[in-house]
Amino acid sequence: MTSIEIEFLTQLRAAAGCDGMRLDSTEAMTVSTVIVQVIEAHPVLRALLVDEAGSRHGWLMIGVNDAMVARGSDPPIAPGSTVVLGTPVSGG
Amino acid sequence: MNPRSMSEEELAIYEWQLDVPGHGVPGQEKLAGATVLVSRVGGLGSPVAYELAAAGVGRLVLAHAGVTKHSDLNRQLLMTHANLGSSRVECASRRLKELNPRLDVVAIDANINERNAAELVAMADVVVDAAPLFQERLAMNDAAFAKGIPIVECAMYDLEATITTQQAGRTSSLRDLVPEPPDPWQRRFPVFGAVSGAVGCLGAMEAIKCITGLGEPLFNRMLFMNLRNMRMRTLSLQAP
Numbered sequence: 001m002t003s004i005e006i007e008f009l010t011q012l013r014a015a016a017g018c019d020g021m022r023l024d025s026t027e028a029m030t031v032s033t034v035i036v037q038v039i040e041a042h043p044v045l046r047a048l049l050v051d052e053a054g055s056r057h058g059w060l061m062i063g064v065n066d067a068m069v070a071r072g073s074d075p076p077i078a079p080g081s082t083v084v085l086g087t088p089v090s091g092g
Numbered sequence: 093m094n095p096r097s098m099s100e101e102e103l104a105i106y107e108w109q110l111d112v113p114g115h116g117v118p119g120q121e122k123l124a125g126a127t128v129l130v131s132r133v134g135g136l137g138s139p140v141a142y143e144l145a146a147a148g149v150g151r152l153v154l155a156h157a158g159v160t161k162h163s164d165l166n167r168q169l170l171m172t173h174a175n176l177g178s179s180r181v182e183c184a185s186r187r188l189k190e191l192n193p194r195l196d197v198v199a200i201d202a203n204i205n206e207r208n209a210a211e212l213v214a215m216a217d218v219v220v221d222a223a224p225l226f227q228e229r230l231a232m233n234d235a236a237f238a239k240g241i242p243i244v245e246c247a248m249y250d251l252e253a254t255i256t257t258q259q260a261g262r263t264s265s266l267r268d269l270v271p272e273p274p275d276p277w278q279r280r281f282p283v284f285g286a287v288s289g290a291v292g293c294l295g296a297m298e299a300i301k302c303i304t305g306l307g308e309p310l311f312n313r314m315l316f317m318n319l320r321n322m323r324m325r326t327l328s329l330q331a332p
Contacts, residue, residue, distance in 0.1 A: 091136035092224035
């Protein structure tokens with residue numbers, strides 16, 4: 001069983017109305033499969049995570065265990081990992 | 093950056109920070125000879141500029157268009173009620189010089205854009221990005237990378253904030269992280285002044301570290317702060 005903690009940041013947290021979620025799966029997971037499952041659990045987050053074609057937004061900020069995931073890469077997620085998902089923010 | 097020697101009065105003003113290990117008179121002279129561009133001087137940029145003025149940075153270039161509005165006053169600490177309807181950057185300049193009359197302020201009544209970014213960035217030893225629009229941030233970051241000038245990227249939303257420091261040849265750029273302005277971002281967003289103040293002070297400290305060589309700036313790291321639950325997380329960023 002793969003168990004992953006997912007933490008929502010910034011606009012994702014505001015849209016989801018919660019700080020994150022937990023994913024339990026019997027299959028190996030990657031960043032892409034995590035995003036699919038997050039959208040299943042929180043359909044309201046879809047537009048903040050992927051474009052109309054279903055591709056991950058280039059500006060989506062993804063962290064796995066204290067390291068930011070490079071744009072376009074899809075690393076495997078080890079059981080017990082924490083995945084952080086957020087949108088970029090600015091000043092004002 | 094040309095370090096400038098200290099007067100007796102300056103040595104008295106900065107004596108508490110002169111005692112910081114690794115700083116001392118050589119570090120203070122670097123601050124006095126440094127120029128920092130801060131764009132803009134709103135919720136984030138106000139505390140950045142104020143802390144840099146207090147720390148003894150010699151010259152600040154402030155870029156911010158427009159006049160003070162009521163909705164500025166919950167967080168833009170260099171603005172005043174009496175300044176409503178008048179130039180923001182002139183008010184900021186006046187407030188900063190009340191704190192530090194030795195400070196040289198270049199007040200630009202314009203926001204950074206693709207046309208003026210290279211010229212304004214070239215005036216500075218360090219840039220602090222506190223702007224609200226990603227077009228503005230990307231233009232400024234591109235210009236800083238073209239010149240090899242370190243740039244501190246401060247941002248906030250609600251009770252959260254992020255900060256990282258970038259420099260060409262050393263770190264990835266803002267464009268590497270945010271290739272185009274994010275669709276969902278809106279000019280107005282929820283935030284408390286205490287949040288912008290917190291990350292603004294950190295931004296000022298990053299600029300001070302870049303100028304003086306003190307400590308370890310957030311190169312190739314991004315600090316995420318959630319002041320709602322007081323969780324802090326530092327993510328490593330891929331080096332170039």
